[in-house]
Amino acid sequence: MQKRPFHLSFAFGAILLFFNFLNGTAMAQTKPKTIRVMTYNIHHGNPPERPGVIDLPAIAAVIKQHTPDLVALQEIDKVTKRTGQVDQLKQLAELTGMFYFFSKGIDFDGGEYGVGILSRFPINRGTRYPLPSKAGLEAEARSLAVVHVTMPNGEGLNFASTHLDLNNEHRMLQIKEINRVIGSKKADVILAGDLNLTSTTPAMKLLEQYFTRSCTENCAPTIPQDNPTEEIDFILLKKGSKMKVISHQVFPNIDASDHLPVMAVYQLP
Template sequence: MTKLFWGIMTGIALLATSCDKSAAPDPAPADQPADKTDTLASLKVMSYNIHHCNPPSKPDYIDINAIVGVVKAQKPDLLALQEVDVNTSRSGALNQAQEIANKLHMRYFFGKAIDYQGGAYGVAILSKYPLAETTVHRLPVKAGTEGEPRVMATAKVTLPDGTTMRFGSTHLDAQSDPANRQLQVRAISDIAAGESLPFIIAGDFNATPDSDVINALDSQFKRTCQVCAPTIPASNPSKAIDFIAYRHPANKFDVAGHQVVSEPYASDHRPVVAVIKIEK
């Protein structure tokens, strides 16, 4: 796409990209193990659209323990969640981000996309390591599309050896027209271009690898899969729309492993897990 096209699209956006700074993320549970001081050789990263912890086979049933069990089996260092409910009536007025983090003994930050049923709905970041500079980046929506507001939540993560990186969780527009997703991924790419820290992003992009949306993502990030296994629907997946991607100013990241977890019950998406090697 030309620069002129993107200028026009951005100019007619209903919601310009903005960000909300959070004073601090919620702390780790009291029994969170002390941080190590050794140097990490790799990071295990997981992305999971959790469908507000509602198994598709059980309408109106919330099963947080099913989501926790799936995550616990993978033991990620960093976890990006999408479709997270906080204090909504449909999910039992429970802070799902906090509850999942407590059960996993991880720190967390919730990024609200919209108000919903008396509470909030959005994305979350969970981490074994300290979080700071937590931010909700509000992504643009094209005027007249009635697109639901979308966000990218980011946090600075401090690794055991004291080095820092940025981690993000996002969930792009789901409409059949890709116009909003194109605006949103361009906004994410612009944020990444101005970032000096190593940056890992994970989420539900609602776009397949052959789309212009993922091509735009690839302009700033490297995905942990190039031939990507499908992630939806969970019962019999046919499309890959959930991805983990990274960028490092000194090219110190590389992929040591990537998989889509075979999990058909807990959500309508299958989770994605990648091991990102940190070169020294």
């Protein structure tokens, strides 16, 4: 058999390699990108079965294990005496290698107590919104933390973390304010947090005028951590978004807090 000249074989191989490269590049460019979102009430870093112990590395380990891009955190202490005057969110950011934003709820024990956000993406801006309560009724001040980030597809995203009141009258006012503040934003919005309500309460129906839960059927409970019975921690996407939820999971058998962490994965357009 006559052999193909070396230079022709080399040229043919180079052309084939080039087209394979182009094909691989095109596939990489069209591969759907995702964003991983977690919400976690960390109980100021205190594992319920270890009274008086503060274990932020355990919280950080949970976050690092599941590699979220954005994390909504609740019940965070900032330089309080209770937790050794540590800026807990800053320390969690250092332990996880993420950016952070804190939003105070109340002054507490020589420091502050509230909610926060960790982000794998640089935070373009962060805003704290105080949430209302009904006049004449005792209430703990609550807030909404909102950051704006740029997602891997180049689009902007508003990500919000909150912890609503136990009292339904306060909660209804707080949800109305949340709908007003972030329900009207033009960019995509994801809201996450400990809402202190279940999916069937009237307050959730009010929230669902603007948002869609990441899980709507057969959703796993999130509290308490050892034998969970209720789902009160949620991740919601503002209606009208082109993003699609592709998975929702509550991670069981984690005792770093009295809540279980929740994660949703969204496919970006």
